[in-house]
Amino acid sequence: MAPMNGTQKVLSPSKLAHIVLRTNKFDQMRDYYCNFLGGHVVHGNEFLAFITYDDEHHRIALIGNPQLQDNPETTSGLEHIAFTFDTLQDLCTAYKQSKALGITPGWCVNHGPTTSMYYRDxxxxxxxxxxxxxxxxxxxxASMMTEDFAKNSLGMDYDPEELCRRVESGEDDASIKKQEKVVPRGLEDFPNIMAKMKTSKVGF
Structure with a gap:
């Protein structure tokens, strides 16, 4: 696909390396991401934490500043960051392990291209x-270019406990990932989704 301005395409990066977040809840955020990602702090002090969980030297970095205001969630900005698991079994294992730490998702949805769980830090x-x-x-x-996806690009909600029960019963992953009958869904559904997100728990 050519650039929108018609000029030569800019060289793309080889990967997305990390996300850096500002926070006025530094200790809580550091502990949350270490717990949620099964990660650890590579380097940290009283206002910086570089956290990794894989071969990258850091995936999440935190900058603590107690003078920052709380996030009002009413301004433009980053909507979410996403992490991929290899299998539904892994997704369910992480869900149950996080739940044991008091961390639960607010919205679980089969988007079509992905089966997803949404949390809040x-x-x-x-x-x-x-x-x-x-x-x-x-x-x-190809699935994102279909009429069904155009009709509902948000996806169909599901119960995470039921999904994990199906996984643990040995049901074929392909049948679990298959969306049920797709019904139209659009901008008018966002208030309900945002309300669900507020039910997400961030730990003990």
């Missing part, structure tokens, strides 16, 4: 954990 930032519903990016892209 102590500052109110939204986090998505997801599993790809298709074996290849090409298949996922």
């Amino acid at each position: 102590p500052d109110g930032n939204k986090i998505e954990t997801q599993v790809d519903n298709y074996d290849t990016p090409e298949e996922a892209t």
Whole structure:
């Protein structure tokens, strides 16, 4: 796809490296991300924390400033960050382990391309954990170009306990990932989704 301004395409980065968040709840946010991601602090002090959970030196960085105002969630800005698991079993394992720590999602939805759970951190930032519903990016892209996806690009909600019960019963992943009958859904559904997100718990 050519750039929108008609000029030569800019060289794309090789990957997305990390996210940096400002916070006035530094200790709580540091502990939350270490718990939620199964991560650890590579370097930290009283106002900085570099957190990783894989081979990258840090995936989340936190900058603490007690003078910051709370996030009002009424301004333009970042909507959420997303982390992918390889399987539905892994998604459910992380869900149950997080739940044991008092961390629960507010919105669980099959988007079509992904099966997703949405959480909120102590500052109110939204986090998505997801599993790809298709074996290849090409298949996922093709699904996003269908009439069904145009009719409902938000997805169909599900109960995480029921999903995990189906996974643990040995049901085939493909049948669990398959969306039920798609019904239209659009901008008018956002207030209900936002209300669900407020039920997410951030820990003990």
